Amino acid sequence: MASRRRRDREIRESEILEAAFEEFAARGFAATRLEDVARRAGVAKGLPSFYFESKEALFKAVLRRLVLPDWDVLDAQFDGSDRPTVSLLRGLITVVYERLVGNPRAHQLLRLLIAEGPRFPELTEFYHAELIARAIALLRRLLARGMERGDIRPGLILDYPQTIMAPALMAVLWQLLFAEHHPLDLARFFEAHLDLVVNGVSERPHPAEV
Amino acid sequence: MASRRRRDREIRESEILEAAFEEFAARGFAATRLEDVARRAGVAKGLPSFYFESKEALFKAVLRRLVLPDWDVLDAQFDGSDRPTVSLLRGLITVVYERLVGNPRAHQLLRLLIAEGPRFPELTEFYHAELIARAIALLRRLLARGMERGDIRPGLILDYPQTIMAPALMAVLWQLLFAEHHPLDLARFFEAHLDLVVNGVSERPHPAEV
Amino acid sequence: MASRRRRDREIRESEILEAAFEEFAARGFAATRLEDVARRAGVAKGLPSFYFESKEALFKAVLRRLVLPDWDVLDAQFDGSDRPTVSLLRGLITVVYERLVGNPRAHQLLRLLIAEGPRFPELTEFYHAELIARAIALLRRLLARGMERGDIRPGLILDYPQTIMAPALMAVLWQLLFAEHHPLDLARFFEAHLDLVVNGVSERPHPAEV
Amino acid sequence: MASRRRRDREIRESEILEAAFEEFAARGFAATRLEDVARRAGVAKGLPSFYFESKEALFKAVLRRLVLPDWDVLDAQFDGSDRPTVSLLRGLITVVYERLVGNPRAHQLLRLLIAEGPRFPELTEFYHAELIARAIALLRRLLARGMERGDIRPGLILDYPQTIMAPALMAVLWQLLFAEHHPLDLARFFEAHLDLVVNGVSERPHPAEV
DNA sequence: TATGAATGAGGTTTCATTCAT
DNA sequence: AATGAATGAAACCTCATTCAT
Numbered sequence: 001m002a003s004r005r006r007r008d009r010e011i012r013e014s015e016i017l018e019a020a021f022e023e024f025a026a027r028g029f030a031a032t033r034l035e036d037v038a039r040r041a042g043v044a045k046g047l048p049s050f051y052f053e054s055k056e057a058l059f060k061a062v063l064r065r066l067v068l069p070d071w072d073v074l075d076a077q078f079d080g081s082d083r084p085t086v087s088l089l090r091g092l093i094t095v096v097y098e099r100l101v102g103n104p105r106a107h108q109l110l111r112l113l114i115a116e117g118p119r120f121p122e123l124t125e126f127y128h129a130e131l132i133a134r135a136i137a138l139l140r141r142l143l144a145r146g147m148e149r150g151d152i153r154p155g156l157i158l159d160y161p162q163t164i165m166a167p168a169l170m171a172v173l174w175q176l177l178f179a180e181h182h183p184l185d186l187a188r189f190f191e192a193h194l195d196l197v198v199n200g201v202s203e204r205p206h207p208a209e210v
Numbered sequence: 211m212a213s214r215r216r217r218d219r220e221i222r223e224s225e226i227l228e229a230a231f232e233e234f235a236a237r238g239f240a241a242t243r244l245e246d247v248a249r250r251a252g253v254a255k256g257l258p259s260f261y262f263e264s265k266e267a268l269f270k271a272v273l274r275r276l277v278l279p280d281w282d283v284l285d286a287q288f289d290g291s292d293r294p295t296v297s298l299l300r301g302l303i304t305v306v307y308e309r310l311v312g313n314p315r316a317h318q319l320l321r322l323l324i325a326e327g328p329r330f331p332e333l334t335e336f337y338h339a340e341l342i343a344r345a346i347a348l349l350r351r352l353l354a355r356g357m358e359r360g361d362i363r364p365g366l367i368l369d370y371p372q373t374i375m376a377p378a379l380m381a382v383l384w385q386l387l388f389a390e391h392h393p394l395d396l397a398r399f400f401e402a403h404l405d406l407v408v409n410g411v412s413e414r415p416h417p418a419e420v
Numbered sequence: 421m422a423s424r425r426r427r428d429r430e431i432r433e434s435e436i437l438e439a440a441f442e443e444f445a446a447r448g449f450a451a452t453r454l455e456d457v458a459r460r461a462g463v464a465k466g467l468p469s470f471y472f473e474s475k476e477a478l479f480k481a482v483l484r485r486l487v488l489p490d491w492d493v494l495d496a497q498f499d500g501s502d503r504p505t506v507s508l509l510r511g512l513i514t515v516v517y518e519r520l521v522g523n524p525r526a527h528q529l530l531r532l533l534i535a536e537g538p539r540f541p542e543l544t545e546f547y548h549a550e551l552i553a554r555a556i557a558l559l560r561r562l563l564a565r566g567m568e569r570g571d572i573r574p575g576l577i578l579d580y581p582q583t584i585m586a587p588a589l590m591a592v593l594w595q596l597l598f599a600e601h602h603p604l605d606l607a608r609f610f611e612a613h614l615d616l617v618v619n620g621v622s623e624r625p626h627p628a629e630v
Numbered sequence: 631m632a633s634r635r636r637r638d639r640e641i642r643e644s645e646i647l648e649a650a651f652e653e654f655a656a657r658g659f660a661a662t663r664l665e666d667v668a669r670r671a672g673v674a675k676g677l678p679s680f681y682f683e684s685k686e687a688l689f690k691a692v693l694r695r696l697v698l699p700d701w702d703v704l705d706a707q708f709d710g711s712d713r714p715t716v717s718l719l720r721g722l723i724t725v726v727y728e729r730l731v732g733n734p735r736a737h738q739l740l741r742l743l744i745a746e747g748p749r750f751p752e753l754t755e756f757y758h759a760e761l762i763a764r765a766i767a768l769l770r771r772l773l774a775r776g777m778e779r780g781d782i783r784p785g786l787i788l789d790y791p792q793t794i795m796a797p798a799l800m801a802v803l804w805q806l807l808f809a810e811h812h813p814l815d816l817a818r819f820f821e822a823h824l825d826l827v828v829n830g831v832s833e834r835p836h837p838a839e840v
Numbered sequence: 841t842a843t844g845a846a847t848g849a850g851g852t853t854t855c856a857t858t859c860a861t
Numbered sequence: 862a863a864t865g866a867a868t869g870a871a872a873c874c875t876c877a878t879t880c881a882t
Contacts, residue, residue, distance in 0.1 A: 005861075009866070028325055030240035034852065044868045049853055115238060115325030117387055124387050132388070153409070156402035163399075163406050166376035173379065177327055177334050178342070189373075192366035196373050199363070200410030215841085222842095244877060254843040259878055425862085432863095448745060450660035454856060464864040469857055535658055535745030537807055544807050552808070573829070576822035583819075583826050586796035589803065597747055597754050598762070609793075612786035616793050619783070620830030635882075639845070664873065674847045679874055847879075858868075 015041045016048050021062045025108035029059055029116050059116070063123050066109055068130050069099070078138060085146030086198055086206060092142070093168065093197070097190050101171045111176055136162050143201065153203045164201065167193035225251040226258050231272045235318035239269055239326050269326070273333050276319055278340050279309065288352060295356030296408055296416060302352070303378065303407070307400050311381045321386055346372050353411065363413045374411065377403035435461040436468050440482045445528035449479055449536045479536070483543050486529055488550050489519065491558075498562060505566030506618055506626060512562070513588065513617070517610050521591045531596055556582050563621065573623045584621065587613035645671045646678050651692045655738035659689055659746045689746070693753050696739055698760050699729065708772060715776030716828055716836060722772070723798065723827070727820050731801045741806055766792050773831065783833045794831065797823035 019041035023032045034048045034055060041048075052058035074095070078088055100106040117124045139161035146152030157163065167189070174184050198206045229251035233242045244258045244265060251258075262268040284305070288298055310316040327334045349371035356362030367373065377399070384394050408416045439461035443452045454468045454475060461468075472478040494515070498508055520526040537544045559581035566572030577583065587609070594604050618626045649671035653662045664678045664685060671678075682688035704725070708718055730736040747754045769791035776782030787793065797819070804814050828836045 005864090005866075012866090026328055028238055028240060030238060031329075033850090046853080046855085046869060047867065050867075055852070111324055114321055114383065114386060118236060119241075121390070125391060128388050128392060153415075156398065156405050160377075160399050160402040162380060163377040163402055166380040167370075167373040169383065170372060170376040170379050173324070176324060178338050180331070181335060182338060188366065189370050192370040192373055195366050196407065196410040198410075200406040200408075205363075219841085243875085256844060256879080257842065260842075265877065429862085446748060448658055448660060450658060451749075453854085466858080466865060467863065470863075475856065531744055534741055534803065534806060538656055539661075541810070545811060548808050548812060573835075576818065576825050580797075580819050580822040582800060583797040583822055586800040587790075587793040589800050590792060590796040593744070593799065596744060598758050600751075601755060602758060608786065609790050612790040612793055615786050616830040617826065618830075620826040620828075625783075635843090635845075642845090663871090676848060676874080676876085677846065680846075685873070843880105843882080845879100845881095847877105849875105849877095851875080852873090854870105854872080856868100856870095858866100859864105860866090861864085 012041070012043060012047070013051055016043065016051060016058075017062050017065055020048065020058055021066075021105075021108070024059060024062060024112060029055075029112075029119065034058075056120075060120065060123065063109070063112065063120075064126070066105070071134055075138060078142060085142060085149060085151035086202055088142055089146075089164070089198065089201070090194060092139070093165070093190075093194060096165060096168045097171075097186070101168050101175075101190075102186060104175075107172050107176050110172055132162070135165070139164060146201075150203060152201055155201075157201055164197045167196065222251070222253060222257070223261055226253065226261060226268075227272050227275055230258070230268055231276075231315075231318070234269060234272060234322060239265075239322075239329065244268075266330075270330065270333065273319070273322065273330075274336070276315070281344055285348060288348060295352060295359060295361035296412055298352055299356075299374070299408065299411070300404060302349070303375070303400075303404060306375060306378045307381075307396070311378050311385075311400075312396060314385075317382050317386050320382055342372070345375070349374060356411075361413060362411050365411075367411055374407045377406065432461075432463060432467070433471055436463065436471060436478075437482050437485055440468070440478055441486075441525075441528070444479060444482060444532060449475075449532075449539065454478075476540075480540065480543065483529070483532065483540075484546070486525070491554055495558060498558060505562060505569060505571035506622055508562055509566075509584070509618065509621070510614060512559070513585070513610075513614060516585060516588050517591075517606070521588050521595075521610075522606060524595075527592050527596050530592055552582070555585070559584060566621075571623060572621050575621075577621055584617045587616065642671070642673060642677070643681055646673065646681060646688075647692050647695055650678070650688055651696075651735075651738070654689060654692060654742060659685075659742075659749065664688075686750075690750065690753065693739070693742065693750075694756070696735070701764055705768060708768060715772060715779060715781035716832055718772055719776075719794070719828065719831070720824060722769070723795070723820075723824060726795060726798050727801075727816070731798050731805075731820075732816060734805075737802050737806050740802055762792075765795070769794060776831075780833060782831050785831075787831055794827045797826065 016037065020032075020037045023037050023040060026032075032055075035045050037048050037058075038045045048058060052061060078092060081088055083091075113124060113127060140158060143152050143158055143161055147154050147158070171184060171186065171189050171193075174182075178184075195206075226247065230242075230247045233247050233250060236242075242265075245255050247258050247268075248255045258268055262271060288302060291298055293301075323334060323337060350368060353362050353368055353371055357364050357368070381394060381396065381399055381403075384392075388394075405416075436457065440452075440457045443457050443460060446452075452475075455465050457468050457478075458465045468478055472481060498512060501508055503511075533544060533547060560578060563572050563578055563581055567574050567578070591604060591606065591609055591613075594602075598604075615626075646667065650662075650667045653667050653670060656662075662685075665675050667678050667688075668675045678688060682691060708722060711718055713721075743754060743757060770788060773782050773788055773791055777784050777788070801814060801816065801819055801823075804812075808814075825836075
């Protein structure tokens with residue numbers, strides 16, 4: 001049946017994309033050989049080129065497929081709530097640790113964006129628009145609301161709300177660079193992060209809960 | 211005279227290392243061609259291979275040459291001072307912005323470490339030992355002294371003092387990835403950083419100075 | 421019904437051969453892709469390989485299918501006539517212009533024979549035996565009869581009667597090579613050809629008729 | 631010495647061009663492998679690509695290098711003479727047989743132009759301009775002068791003087807296609823050619839001289 | 841000592857052919 | 862019988878490295 005064939009094809013394409021992601025993440029764009037991608041995907045050497053016009057096209061397809069947050073859900077969750085701002089902030093940071101800091105694929109994505117950004121500027125732009133800009137906007141709305149309510153200390157934080165997430169970014173990089181010889185206790189790092197930024201932005205002190 | 215010759219050689223070697231740094235930073239290890247390094251250094255195509263055993267050896271030499279902070283001076287400056295802890299913290303963050311966040315070469319070094327880390331683990335280890343571990347240690351001594359004095363709120367920060375520098379790291383990555391289309395006002399970002407972490411770690415509020 | 425199926429197959433095979441001829445003529449043997457042949461024939465990619473053992477076999481089948489003159493008819497027409505030799509010669513040259521010089525498929529056949537001759541010597545041999553040798557023989561009989569009758573000037577022409585057709589060959593090549601930028605007025609060229617060779621072989625002058 | 635190096639390089643380039651000509655002529659553009667060119671030239675596999683930007687560029691360089699007649703000399707020789715037109719015609723045809731019909735490289739050139747013309751139209755145009763058009767012009771001047779003098783029968787030959795050379799073209803093609811199994815006695819063919827066209831264009835009969 | 845021509849391994853890509861459906 | 866996805870050999874081209882000059 002034709003649809004069976006098509007499904008097979010789609011499955012193989014997925015397997016190639018997955019294998020390509022792993023190879024690109026491990027070696028970078030230039031050092032990755034299509035033959036290795038094929039071998040890892042368990043297909044013949046020529047198949048990646050058969051499915052994707054070029055190595056560059058494969059790379060872009062790999063990165064474009066990485067799932068982004070569902071902003072509708074996130075925005076609704078955080079914009080629509082009545083909880084204290086600090087509690088919302090904790091929730092948002094928690095989401096970031098669950099989805100990004102604790103997720104090796106996210107680390108590799110960051111590696112690829114940093115390493116290959118100059119060669120694929122449109123990818124950097126895409127991630128800025130779809131991830132960074134929207135995250136910053138959500139944080140800013142949260143903080144603005146907190147200032148109105150008197151939860152959050154007014155200040156420059158409204159200009160650069162992303163600084164609140166900076167320790168999480170640091171954790172991601174730490175895992176990329178040093179995890180092997182200097183592992184990170186992510187749970188404790190998370191608490192340290194929370195403690196720092198919650199007290200950094202609040203109107204009143206917030207002793208650590210743990 | 212022999213020493214004249216040696217000086218010539220050293221100059222040429224330096225020029226090759228400098229050119230190699232720029233090419234590696236722009237294109238990554240695998241995509242950089244020794245011929246381009248030679249051209250940029252103004253020497254013959256074969257000279258990089260003549261001076262360095264291999265492309266890998268050249269890469270390592272490039273990264274090992276990048277100057278590290280003079281820890282003796284820094285340690286003395288910050289450990290030996292009597293100023294209030296928050297003031298010292300401000301001073302240290304300022305140094306980081308001057309030397310790293312505002313220094314494109316430092317950005318490129320970070321890019322190379324992230325991109326080529328898996329291929330050159332000893333380099334990552336080197337930078338951890340010579341830069342990261344020592345910076346963390348200095349920060350930790352500073353905070354510990356602050357807690358003793360009652361300047362700094364006791365807490366998890368002593369476990370992960372590097373979080374204090376996280377926004378600076380974020381600024382570096384921002385410049386690497388987004389500077390072209392979304393430039394960063396570094397002075398304001400610096401203030402936001404200070405405001406966040408100074409309040410985040412202090413026993414008492416520290417209204418922004420600017 | 422079995423014969424219906426057979427007819428289907430024959431039709432498809434014909435369409436593949438026709439498509440293959442066009443592709444081979446346009447691009448040559450090596451640069452022609454079976455997939456393009458299939459697409460042009462409106463069949464699936466694998467069908468040419470399914471019908472023909474190999475690309476080479478397809479090429480040979482293509483060239484062997486090109487129709488040859490019906491020598492029985494031609495021989496009867498020219499050998500059996502009582503008309504003056506020069507008139508018969510005119511008739512024969514006219515046939516050549518109608519069937520070959522004015523027929524783009526014949527041009528392409530010549531291109532393929534010249535281009536791929538070294539790779540398919542049996543094809544060249546086939547065309548020599550079935551076309552060239554027989555044409556030469558017919559011409560030779562015509563001229564010999566003309567000499568007997570006193571129409572044709574005795575001479576070397578009997579050794580190389582094909583020279584009489586040489587301008588037609590030149591016209592074919594001209595169309596292959598230069599037609600696009602330097603079109604040929606075939607009617608006038610035909611008259612020039614006739615004028616040259618008729619006077620070249622005749623015992624008496626033959627002023628141009630046009 | 632630098633000039634020694636340069637001379638070496640030029641010699642090697644020549645050897646590659648010569649080897650490439652032979653391979654291209656034997657197999658055609660698409661079926662020729664650069665590695666075979668290299669092997670025939672006695673150099674390493676990569677050298678042809680090192681000297682020429684691409685296979686196409688190599689092909690063009692090969693064809694452009696094939697020497698053309700020195701038209702200044704030829705024009706002077708045939709335009710400036712007082713000999714009878716028929717004698718000049720004989721001389722010109724003789725030149726064509728010496729230089730082209732008897733020259734296997736010319737045969738191969740013709741094969742390449744016919745086979746690869748569609749892929750390299752600028753080459754066809756080049757040969758039309760530099761060879762064909764000038765040959766036609768010279769022939770036309772010769773015949774026009776002959777008509778003025780009363781040597782040459784007026785007629786359509788002035789429109790298509792190239793027909794005079796058509797048997798030579800036929801001989802070239804014969805050698806390309808049939809020489810192996812049906813060799814041509816070039817000397818006799820030449821006489822037959824002369825006999826045909828001299829009588830074909832002359833005002834008075836010209837019995838064969840041989 | 842430095843040059844740059846030359847080498848040749850190795851990568852991407854193409855495509856004739858196979859074969860499960 | 863026909864399809865078209867998959868295979869893998871082979872081609873072009875790149876470029877780190879060598880070495881005669």
